[in-house]
Amino acid sequence: MKINFTTVLLLLCVLGVCNFGYAQKEALDRAHANYENFQFVESQKTYLNLVEQGYASEEIFTKLGNTYYFNAQYQDATTWYNRLFELNAEVKPLILLRYSQALKATGDSIKAKKMYNAYIAKTNTSTFSKKAVDYLELVKKNSGRYQLQPLEAVYDINNISYGHTKLGNKLIYASTKTINSFSNTKSAWDGLGFLSLFEIPLNAENIAVGKPKKMRGRLNSKFHDSSPVYTKDGNTVYFTRNNNTSKNKENTQNLKIYRAQRKGKTWQKPEELKFNSDFYSSAHPALSPDEERLYFASNRPGGFGESDIYLVRIAEDGSLSAPLNLGPEVNTEGKETFPFVSKNNALYFSSDGHFGLGGLDVFYVEIDEENESFGQLFNVGAPVNSYADDFAFGIDSATKRGFVSSNRSKREGVFVYDNIYSFLETTPIIDVYKAEINGFVTNLQASEPIKGATITFTDTEGEKHTVKTNEDGFFSSDINRFKEYTIRASHDLYDIDEKTSESRLDVQRINFQLQKNKEKIISGADLAKVLNIPNIYFDFDKSKIRPDAKVELSKIIAAFNLYPQLKLNIRSHTDSRGNDSYNKALSERRALSIFNYLVSKGVDKNRLKYEGLGESELINSCSNGVKCSEANHQKNRRAEFVIWN
Structure with missing residues (x-):
């Protein structure tokens, strides 16, 4: 049988991309568990490692660009956003906005303007420039607060x-x-x-x-x-x-x-x-x-x-x-x-x-x-202001009484010489630009509130302000109702997420669910949990490394590269089927198989040890003589990577 080498190579590339996408999406949607789960410690460096290994996709380039963008490394951000555009020019509007801001920050104003215009076209929005109808609405909100009469x-x-x-x-x-x-x-x-x-x-x-x-x-x-x-x-x-x-x-x-x-x-x-x-x-x-x-x-x-x-x-x-x-x-x-x-x-x-x-x-x-x-500028509204010239305003902050001069007439629309009017301010001025954005930040896996998350609001001019979530994971911030904001939720132990607000709304709720990406790497901890690796599975009665396991083991390899002092004990387990001594030997072969694979990829063997535990540490009730489904038996055929000093 003649095998086309090019076809095989392309097939391997496709499989690599699919596996990569599976790792990315798993944490977001359990129904697509094979397309997620690449959110872990120092993810940016791991993405770069994968790119060096030949992985290339919109998702990788987007997230690489984002990781640099989030850290204000705008030159690097433009590099990866540019590679994203080489793959697909039809990107999400938010990426257009980030790309535009990154380009502007690096001095490429011409391309930044082009990207921003593309963002406007996609979202059907405009910059913060109000029309007369907007201004009239604002003036109306602050009108009627004075009792005015001629002196x-x-x-x-x-x-x-x-x-x-x-x-x-x-x-x-x-x-x-x-x-x-x-x-x-x-x-x-x-x-x-x-x-x-x-x-x-x-x-x-x-x-x-x-x-x-x-x-x-x-x-x-x-x-x-x-x-x-x-x-x-x-x-x-x-x-x-x-x-x-x-x-x-x-x-x-x-x-x-x-x-x-x-x-x-x-x-x-x-x-x-x-x-x-x-x-x-x-x-x-x-x-x-x-x-x-x-x-x-x-x-x-x-x-x-x-x-x-x-x-x-x-x-x-x-x-x-x-x-x-x-x-x-x-x-x-x-x-x-x-x-x-x-x-x-x-x-x-x-x-x-x-x-x-x-x-x-x-x-x-x-x-x-x-x-x-200065704060926000407001028109004080009618009746202090009118169709005529209104000026020489003065008010006593204690009594709320004052004077204003105007060339208005007692007859609407008629101008006369300037005269003095006295007034009483009955209600304080309203911040007519103020709106509110609030929401909750929770843990994606456990749906628990995340206290102390930083919520960063960035308007289209690049102005920023931040708030923190309280014990309930709740945040609230006043914003300018005529502006759109990029809202970023971040925490040291979680992935960053961003969303975009709408303008001209008095109140809007924007919630975030963050994927945990960092745990303390301490002796005795299971690195598989730290790196969100679901498991290293083996086929029944086999010790050969499966293709899906190789993808997960690449994360272990990346961790070794990131942490020079890291040492791991590979602990392999089997299900309960078969006799105990056979399972003990099978688990040792599986542990050795993982050991040899990691060493073949450049990991120093002195940073590794391994042991086979057979069926001695089952994680469910599927022990000898208990009838269980294949899926439940599969859960016991696992590997752990325990950190040791």
Whole structure:
């Protein structure tokens, strides 16, 4: 009979791949026990050993890529993902995403973009870029939290009035209500009189109990004066004034921030702050609660848009640092202006660059001074915001009362000059981006909870955060409801697993079942259990190594390569059929057969010993004279690999 050697070789390769797949899938599905069970200590090195032996499959390359990806070894990850694509370009969407991120991390932005686009196409998702309908939904969620009404004592549709600063029981605000007593000159900006500082007494509910009065002294000039903010002791004020130091008339239209000190009842001559310029504006100062930071708006060069929010640090001697732009989390290509910082360190400001209801809208963001960062940005909603310009927002964190200015009219859709509105905040702002992902992490084999598992959330921009499971294996985390996350469950003793969340869900449950892959390798332990080897089986009355046993023994060989000090005692067992002395001899032949096979594969014989125990240690009731099925007898025909020193 003529045998085709090529056919035999191909058949052997196919059998090798099938056996490998069987080892992989066994732990996941008992019905396909021959396609699993390659999850054990130092699996990555074992995979590499198998590849060197000629094994090649999508599963091997995927898991190799994943093992490197999980450990942030992105260059190696791209190597194995690339080999995966050479086998099959139609991979799972999650692998596309991981491949894209690995490519991006290694600087291959062009290919990374290609892979990410393929991921988007497969999953029909988009990056975190909300449409107007999404923004409108978010604004709606934070609307209706204020009771708003005009401050009737200063309301005048023919003049500008704005401001929110309270000094004692008085509101200090700016208005064009009367022509400056020093000059009848009108502003070139709007044809009205220049802004001057006024004061009006209010009761505890911010209702006027007196008439407006222009403030006397040096805080008012013949040009614009507005936006004052006072220190807690009331002896220092920062405010906005026209640039009146330039000889160029065009430059006088710019704004500057001044500081004045009070001695007794008299304000001293205001000083111009050093970061001002004749060539751009700085305006609308705001103090942090500790009075160590001064926030302001400016259209100075180097910003993100028309005007940005900046801060300077105030030293104990009153000197100021260089201005620092608050960055793209706050500033846009549009206009950001009129900052205000509440007592609980939240920044409010007006913007037409972030999505709003019309014109300037008021926005809110928490300040994290320690980490020099900000929380999530929110539109404060209607009725504070409207179709018109809404700005100069200020609130007392204790009383929840405050003021906002707007050029809205009492008649919807009609614009007038700016006027002041008082408000009461009835409910706190809602984190409209917040959603929740929770779930349980359990042991795949025993369905027991896994305490202390690390759950890592990674968004599409690569930002990460982690939580731990509790004693019940439960985890919960707040996430951004508009983002998708790759969620990884990991534990030192278990295989890693990853899943992907959905966006735009308020709450979602994602559970994990992890395959145990690591046990303590100690003297007396059975390495077969450590490596999840189901068994080394022999045919009835035979001692020859079966093909399936060779696959399992390759794991033992890999363990010897990984652990140079490892020594094993091969203990062979038989079933009860046949007499005791014969079974004793048969088990010794089987143990010797395994011994010789391992030595033939390069294992030092001095690291091995063997013994045949016959039927002396049965693991079930199938002893002499007991009728049992072939399957139950098979369970006794086994080998153990006991670690010894």
